[in-house]
Amino acid sequence: MVKMKDKTVDLTPPPEVASTAEKGLELRRKYKRGGTNVGVARARDLKGRKSLSPQTIKRMVNFFDRQEVHKQDENFGNEDDPSPEYVGWLLWGGDPGREWAERKKAELVDSATKPKN
Template identity: 95%
Template sequence: MVRMKDRDVDLTPPEEVASVAEKGLALRRKYKRGGTNVGVARARDLKGRKSLSPQTIKRMVNFFDRQEIHKQDRNFGNEDDPSPEYVGWLLWGGDPGREWAERKKAELFAPPARH
């Protein structure tokens, strides 16, 4: 839980995000491709449902913005022969991770509520 000026923000990844990261780790082990050391570390934190920092949330959003283009690649989403980019995407929590990080970033960096 991170205390912002006027609110608390829970930065614990939800189960669905943890599950996708775990799948990314499994595919990386099986096919020996995809992701970087940073992506593997992120997947381990997500899988373990460790509370993340606001800076990490920003990094997640930036990662997904940069990697969106690869969703068009051949074998992106193919579980039987996954592209390295697909494995990397999953390591960061996949689509659920992206949606969650974007929501959290909005919560964290939204202007304070007016009363």
């Protein structure tokens, strides 16, 4: 939980994001590809449903914006022979992680910019 001016924002990843990150860790272990050390650390935090910092939420949004292009790659989404980029995407929470991070970033911005009464 992060206390903003007039609102508390819960930055604990939801179960769907945690399970997607866990799937990324499993695929990385099985196929020995995808993700970086940072991505693995992110997946562990997401899987453990650790409350993240506002800076980490911004990093997640930036990661997904940069990696969106790889959704067109061969084997992106193929669980039997996943591309490294697909594994990396899952480590950061996949589509549920992206949606959640974008929502949380908007909440943080909204809370920070609301005028005091």
